[in-house]
Amino acid sequence: MHTGAFAFDTASGLSCDGVPLADIAASAGTPTFVYSAEAIRGAWRRFDAAFGAVPHAVHYALKANSTLGVLRLLRGLGSGADVNSGGELEVALRAGFRPDQVVFTGVGKTPEELDRAVSLGLKAINAESPGELERIDALARARGARARVAVRLNPDIDAGAHPHISTGRRVNKFGVPIELGRELYRQMARMPGLQPVGVHVHIGSQITDVAPLRRTAEAVAEFVGWLGEDGIAIEHVDLGGGLGVSYDGAAAPTPAEYAAAVLPAVAPTGCTILLEPGRAIVAPAAVLLARVIDVKRFFDAHAFVVLDAGMTELIRPALYGAYHRISAVAPRAGAVAACEVVGPLCESSDVVGKNRRLPPLEVGDLVAVHDTGAYGSAMASTYNRRPLPCEVMVDGGRWEVIKRRQTVEEMVGLER
């Protein structure tokens, strides 16, 4: 029924790399994210291989999913890390990434975060503004150090993604307008605490048309040419993340197609190409395993199928109107019927899937919400005092809990 790690057979229902999801639910409970280690490995290696012909480094973007078990797996493959906050930086270090494997992006970095980044000597701090460059310079000089920096350029290119996850337009808060960047790099030559090592862009997420990514690469390559004219040599071009995945079965560009779109522009710069994929690495590698806790049908309207998972575990449908496939783990015989799959929270936006056609579902049945490895657990909250969910990794026919379910004691542990 579904391709990849999650396969269906009539005897054991939906399984992850041969492990029945029903077995995991029986032991770990629900809601639980179930990851396929093999799917994560495969996605990372495809990405890496797509750029194999040129010097490059894949810096997995922690914001998509920063559960330690996921990070350790990726680090073991040779991945670097892209972090977006002081918290993600510490988590990356804890997962074993060395500071020289970490790039730090973030539209607002606190003095403490910047000082920590400078003290560690990260591979690059992707600076967002002239003011931030001055602050990094001062912090580095105070330490007698030179911070490796890149400026995040805003190329004013529409990624064609949902407005909430488009970041490369002038109207967005991210980066420095590309036409102002040249002067900024000239000024950096007069800032002894800074070592300009790269340029950075990231125009958005869930981008399913490579054309804006190609135009961005061309704009960046032209910019690197200007730097060359100014006698500024940099080591790397960081193209950010953003490659979309197929949530609904429609075609999405492969890493190879992405590489083919951007490399003709950026490879001739001679710079190492840095990439910051998040979603493309982990989204398809997980399902959110949930149980039906109520079925409500009134009059002739479609049924509401209420799950024990909702916007606290997976906020994307509520936040972006995002679509995720939903399937019964062990489909019952009977006609498929229209339903709305919802979470248990006190919000009308707490919908997991609108207008679905699913086989009959009864209280106690298990469902899988697909392609939830990215921006699922990473965006989870305890709204309505719901404990953070369990997370499980399946690898080589075995599975283990990589994050146990939060207890109420832990939830209130910070309070007095």
Ligand SMILES: Cc1ncc(COP(=O)(O)O)c(C=O)c1O
């Ligand atoms: C700077 C930066 N890099 C990388 C990413 C990862 O993006 P994606 O998960 O779409 O690959 C993001 C997310 O928006 C980001 O803001």
